[in-house]
Structure formats: C-alpha cells, structure tokens
Amino acid sequence: MKIYDDITPALKAILFHFIRGYTVWTSFIVPIEKLEGIASKWAEAYGTQLPAWKRQDRKEKKLATAVALAAPVISRPGMRQVMLMATEHALTMPKASDWSREQWLTRLPEFSEFVMVHEPREGAEYAWSWRIQERVLDGLQRHLVALVKAGDVGQLKHETTHLVQLYPLYGGVRRQIRRMYRGAAKLWTATRKSNWPGPDPERLPMMIGFRKDPGVVAGAKRAGEFLIFDGR
Known part of the structure; x- marks a missing residue:
C-alpha cells in the first residue's frame, strides 16, 4: 500500500490508476494504527505489492489485479482513508476468491470530499x-x-x-x-x-503539474508534490 502524507498526490495517484484500468474500487476510513494490518491483508489477498510488470502481466491474461493507497483525512489527524482499486476482472473472479467477497463499487471514484x-x-x-x-x-x-x-x-x-x-x-x-x-x-x-x-475569483491558484524544482516556474509553490501557480 502506498501511504501518502498529503491528499494532493493521493488524488493524482487515483486518477493515474483509474485511467490505466483500475476502475472498480472500495474505500473506508480507519485509525492510523490499523494501516499496517490492512496493507498486509491486501498484499496477501490482492497482490497490491506486486511490481508493475507483474500487474501488467496479470492484466494481459485478463486476471484481476489491484493497487492500494492511503492518505490523511481532512480535519481528522488520527485517521486515514484507504482505497483499494482493481481492474474490472475483479467482478468476474471465482466466487470462492477474496475478490468476489469484496464490495466493489463501479461508479466514479470518490475520495475524501472529492469525486472524480x-x-x-x-x-x-x-x-x-x-x-x-x-x-x-x-x-x-x-x-x-x-x-x-x-x-x-x-x-x-x-x-x-x-x-x-x-x-x-x-x-x-x-x-x-x-x-x-x-x-x-x-x-x-x-x-x-x-x-x-x-x-480574487479570477486569479485562484492552479495546478500546473509535477516538477522537481518549483523554482523553474515563477510564482510557484509546492503543495504535496504538485506545483501551485498563483495565476489566472
């Protein structure tokens, strides 16, 4: 499970995974001390710690594969929201498998106070x-x-x-x-x-993407891993 210290890169990661085929999901909020146990459970049941090439191999064989992440909860410092995202093949895995027992959601992902x-x-x-x-x-x-x-x-x-x-x-x-x-x-x-x-409503900060050095763009500041530009 990828654990983020900031919600901004977590939302970016969800977009990244969704676009790459991880379109079914489940998510819930837990105390921070439970993260390790959930990460271990998901790694064993769904292979969330598999390297990218192994996940791609499973996708090509039309087998379910999954990724997992966790991020802070706004205004609840002791809690974390966890998300498990899987390919659509999770919906057709054998009934005796862990995949079939999961309550997968097929609507567009929701995380924290946001919806994709x-x-x-x-x-x-x-x-x-x-x-x-x-x-x-x-x-x-x-x-x-x-x-x-x-x-x-x-x-x-x-x-x-x-x-x-x-x-x-x-x-x-x-x-x-x-x-x-x-x-x-x-x-x-x-x-x-x-x-x-x-x-000024017409000059709100805006996302401009990822950079290693925020100094390459005038007026930029770091928010998580993103740059925020105080522009139009």
Whole structure:
C-alpha cells in the first residue's frame, strides 16, 4: 500500500490508476494504527505489492489485479482513508476468491470530499479531474453566504484564503470555488458597498503539474508534490 502524507498526490495517484484500468474500487476510513494490518491483508489477498510488470502481466491474461493507497483525512489527524482499486476482472473472479467477497463499487471514484469527473476544461477539451462533492459544496456555499451576511472582513478573508490553501485545486475544484467566490463577491459588493476582501475569483491558484524544482516556474509553490501557480 502506498501511504501518502498529503491528499494532493493521493488524488493524482487515483486518477493515474483509474485511467490505466483500475476502475472498480472500495474505500473506508480507519485509525492510523490499523494501516499496517490492512496493507498486509491486501498484499496477501490482492497482490497490491506486486511490481508493475507483474500487474501488467496479470492484466494481459485478463486476471484481476489491484493497487492500494492511503492518505490523511481532512480535519481528522488520527485517521486515514484507504482505497483499494482493481481492474474490472475483479467482478468476474471465482466466487470462492477474496475478490468476489469484496464490495466493489463501479461508479466514479470518490475520495475524501472529492469525486472524480470527466468534464470539459476551459478550452472545451475533456479531461479527467476532481470536483468537490455536492453535499460538501452545498455546506461551503451556505457557510460563505453566512460569512458575507455577518460582515466580518477579517474572518471572511481568513476562511476564504484558507480554503484555497487546504483544497487541492484540480481544474474541477478550482472552477467550483471560482463560481462560489464570484457569487459571494457580488453579494458582498451589493450589501456592503465595498470591495470583496477574499481571494480574487479570477486569479485562484492552479495546478500546473509535477516538477522537481518549483523554482523553474515563477510564482510557484509546492503543495504535496504538485506545483501551485498563483495565476489566472
């Protein structure tokens, strides 16, 4: 099991595995001290520690293969979310096998507060990305409206800035937050008759990919293994 210290590279890894055929999955949250036992169990039952070439060999033979990962849970420091991802052949393995006893999910992966999506980017080209789950987004929007109505400039600035630092700004997430901040900025301007104190919705940080040296891109900073660019 690959254990990540940051959710940003964990989400990237899930995208990576999904695109490469690991399209069925199961996931749950456990205390951090249980990770070792789960990793051992999955390694024995599903071969999650097999080298990449052996997994590829199994895929070519139409045998199930799996990968596993774990990452921190937002606001729950003692917990970790684990995910087991497998190829579609897991659904047709013999009934007596461990594979058949697993409760595999076939919908698009969900991890932490995010759900994978296939949606158009700003250039109308489709791409796999992440979005904030609707139930979470609804709560964020209600809270933001309450902050605007309360009129506390300091608190509003702190919480809106913290959100874009906390959440990995994959394209889908970034577009959601931009729309949310646009609406909040309009409400603030209309009710407070002053400039929006939060981050500029048109200049939110953006993912630009992996680099060994963040200094190669002006204005970039590290978030997990990703670079975040404070640009448009």
